[in-house]
Amino acid sequence: MHQGRKDIAPDKAFPLTMASPGTYEVADLRGGREFTGKLLSMGVQAGKRLELITTGGCGPLMVNVEGSRIALGRGIAHRILVRNELSRRNSA
Amino acid sequence: MKSTTQYARSYRDVQTHKLPTVALIGNPNVGKTSVFNALTGSHQKVGNWPGVTVEKKEGRFTYEGQQVAMVDLPGLYSLSPYSLDERIARSFISQEQPGAVVVIVDASNLERNMYLVFELMEMGVNLVVDLNFMDEAKERGIEVNSKELSRFLGVPVVETVAFRRQGIDELKKAIVESLQAPRRPRTFPFPEKMEKFLQQTEKLIEDSCHHDIQTSSCFACGECAAPNHPVIGFPVRWVAIKLLEGDLEVNGNLLSSLPEENREVFAGHLRSLRQAVQAEYQEEPEIVVAEERYAVIHGFVKEFFHSRSTVSRRMKLTDRLDRYFCHRYLGLPIFLLLMWLTFQVTFFLGEFFEESIEGAFEVMGEAVITFFGGVGIPWLGSLLGEGVLGGIGAILVFLPNIFILFLMISILEDSGYLSRGAFVMDRLMHAIGLHGKSFIPMLLGFGCSVPGVMACRTLESERDRKLTLLVVPLMSCSARLPIFLLFTSLFFSRYQGTILFTLYLVGIISAITVAWVLRKTLFKGEVAPLIMELPIYRIPSPKNVLSESWRKSYLFLRKAGTIIFLVVVLVWLFASLPVGVEYASIDSLMGKLGEFFAPLFRPLGFGFWQASVALIFGTVAKEVVVGTLGTLFGGEAGLTEALSAYFTPVSAFSFMVFSLLYIPCVATLAAIKREAGWKWVGFAMVYLTALAYLVSLAVFQIGRLLFG
Structure with a gap:
């Protein structure tokens, strides 16, 4: 399977909207408390493994977090920072 | 001695000969509607009109002579007061005070589902946990020991596959039993750092309440052992968590319960506590509390559920179907x-x-x-x-x-x-x-x-x-x-x-x-951004449809x-x-x-x-x-x-x-x-x-x- 973007430095975090389908690690949530709270209650949290299923062109994205799939509007996806999961494995 | 709200409630029950009410709550897509249908069968009242689970759905069932009224609450992820659904559910639990709350949990996705369970436990409600989708969980290699879980959480835990009506009798039994002998769920300690802040907040609440000598039923007075806050009617600890989170409703209720001259001092202390949290974690207190709650849950889930984390057949099918149904060009x-x-x-x-x-x-x-x-x-x-x-x-x-x-x-x-x-x-x-x-x-x-x-x-x-x-x-x-x-x-x-x-x-x-x-x-x-869970594809049950x-x-x-x-x-x-x-x-x-x-x-x-x-x-x-x-x-x-x-x-x-x-x-x-x-x-x-x-x-x- 696709393993994220290779042209980005391993531990650099980037917005989910820039990612191509593959598996990532959530690096940070950049938003107000309502935004973060909502994502947290749905299980999206820094350090979690996240699989991007479809990038959706200019529509919403679909991700898989712990077996549940969640649709995310682009505005939201842009504020979820992820990093390549590879980097975590390498450093571990 | 009972707290005032509890007393008022039992009095009202006697007055109107009301059936004991049990609320049904759970995340979206956990099969809440099928649990509700399986429990109540045809004895349902759905407002006046057809629709999904947006109206207040009520039903009843009888188990061994005990009649129980069920209320289906809207599907939600947490009890924060942001969406209307969340506010409806929270105010139902806090104002109607149901005799018991059944929380439906997707057994195949425990970690996320436990968030709501923990929030309910913090509220000290008389809880019954229903692990639904047990078939899916088993297929994914998730082993759940419900007896152990029940002992650990301090609440009854039942396993069901409501879609096929499995475990429904056990659920009814657990509901009736919990109505007869209400239990308070276990209190989980937060991680040390957070716990310290929480205890300070609890102490602040207790102290400020103690100053209020007019209230004879005050829990801090030593006369009564009820751990509930006398005015808010929920555990002091829950009140402390909500105050730290900056919950406006609880904050307002608590402040108005204090004598006027104490309010400003109290608000000042609380403000500095929240600032201390903010300084410690470099994050808004509300998010900190949510993250720490997750940390507790994460540790707990890891300890209790042994998952080989295989991908089930249905998930694979869902993946394959979504590749077409949600394709960027083909989808529409x-x-x-x-x-x-x-x-x-x-x-x-x-x-x-x-x-x-x-x-x-x-x-x-x-x-x-x-x-x-x-x-x-x-x-x-x-x-x-x-x-x-x-x-x-x-x-x-x-x-x-x-x-x-x-x-x-x-x-x-x-x-x-x-x-x-x-x-x-x-x-x-x-x-x-x-x-x-x-x-x-x-x-x-x-x-x-x-x-x-x-x-x-x-x-x-x-x-x-x-x-x-x-x-x-x-x-x-x-x-x-x-x-x-x-x-x-x-x-x-x-x-x-x-x-x-x-x-x-x-x-x-x-x-x-x-x-x-x-x-x-x-x-x-701006239009609010989209966040929505997409359920796994299932073959519709002809009976349901x-x-x-x-x-x-x-x-x-x-x-x-x-x-x-x-x-x-x-x-x-x-x-x-x-x-x-x-x-x-x-x-x-x-x-x-x-x-x-x-x-x-x-x-x-x-x-x-x-x-x-x-x-x-x-x-x-x-x-x-x-x-x-x-x-x-x-x-x-x-x-x-x-x-x-x-x-x-x-x-x-x-x-x-x-x-x-x-x-x-x-x-x-x-x-x-x-x-x-x-x-x-x-x-x-x-x-x-x-x-x-x-x-x-x-x-x-x-x-x-x-x-x-």
Whole structure:
């Protein structure tokens, strides 16, 4: 399977909207408390493994977090920072 | 000694002999509705209208002689006060104080689901945990030891597969037992750093309460051991968590419970505590609390559930299907194709039954008229034959169509595709100023505007919600279908399907235009972003689908039997009075009423009194338009001839467009009132009528030029 973007430095975090389908690690949530709270209650949290299923062109994205799939509007996806999961494995 | 709220509650229970109430709560897509259905069976009361789990659903069951009333709360992820659903659920638990709360947990996705469980445990409610989807969990290699879990959480835990009714008896037993012997769930310590802040907050609450010497029932006074806060009625610890989170409601309640001179000091202490949290974690306290709660849950889940984390068959299938259904280019065409198929099936299959129902009513009507004519009371024959049977028959003909449409929507919903529709439509919806989720109320609106308007509650932002509920009535509901079917079969028999599709399109395009205009004017601002869970695809259970669509169709039938029946009788009366006039002639009361309004409709192509009357009565319920025409023109048979004489294809189309767009039925207006208030009811009535008039005017005038 696709393993994220290779042209980005391993531990650099980037917005989910820039990612191509593959598996990532959530690096940070950049938003107000309502935004973060909502994502947290749905299980999206820094350090979690996240699989991007479809990038959706200019529509919403679909991700898989712990077996549940969640649709995310682009505005939201842009504020979820992820990093390549590879980097975590390498450093571990 | 009991705290005041507890005392008040038990007193009230004794007073009204109320059944013990149990609330059902859970994340979306955990099978809450099937648990509710399996528990309560046919003993359900769903507000007044069909819909998904947005209205307050109530039911009851009996287990070993103990009757229990169940209330289904809206699906939610947490008890934060952001969305309407969350506020409804939280205020139900805090104000109604149910005897027990059953929390449904998706056993195949524990970590996320446990968040709500932990929040409920913090509230100290008498909890029963239901691990649902045990089959899916097992398939994914998740082993759950429910006995151990129960011991650890301090609450009963039951395993179910509600879809197949497995474990339902055990659940009933656990509910009844927990009502008889309520338990307080275990208190979990937060990670050390957080725990320190929490204990400081608890102490602050206790101290400030202790100063209030007036309150004799104060828990800190030493007289009573109840760990609940005397005013708020929930554990002090929960109050502390909420205060740290910055929960406005709890904060307000607590402050007003303090003597006035203490309030400022208390607020000051709390503020510095929150600032300390912020400084320590470099994050807003509310987020910190949520993250720390997760940390606790994470550790707990890791300890208790041994998952080989395999991917189940259903998940693989879901992945494969989503690759097409949610594809960036294919998704939308597939969605449109499915919608088109839905309507094709609805009308194609419906037609089979139509003729036989139509024939039956015709025969009955004639028989009734002949019979009463023979016995010498022809007026009664006219009332029953022409009025009642003519009017009701004209509506009932469409029951098969309506049933099939609800059936198709239920299948789409049960299979999990419906929320993909929201996903696929999000981009388009966004472009016109609506939310991806707005699509679900709008789709429900094709069945009935009332559940459509109610389903708007799932939209978090008030602006999005109001905007959506204002355009839902433009989606052509099933009650308008009889009008379209009648006219298209008469005037467009060769292109019936196409014309029907066009009418639905007129509704959709109007909704888009109105939404776009309103977003630019009254509801300026950004659309709230989309976050929505998409369920795993499942094969719809025939029993579920059939009973849901029957339930919704039955409500249509009941409406036909009550409101519509009354209106039809009223129409007959108006058409027969004053005594001696020819039935449904221009000299009748009805004729006078219609004549008064008719000139208004002349530019639209239907400036004759019968049409005006039908439209006026149609505001009660849109089915009545056909019913009224049926009564005015003497039943099914007369109707066909009369309409052909009065309408041309162009004016028929204009009439259909007007019926589609003008004031929705009374029930929809009532729903809008409940959700948004009278102001928006008035707004909807004015703008819909103006829109209907303008569009029909354009249709008729342009159509006349084009087609002569």
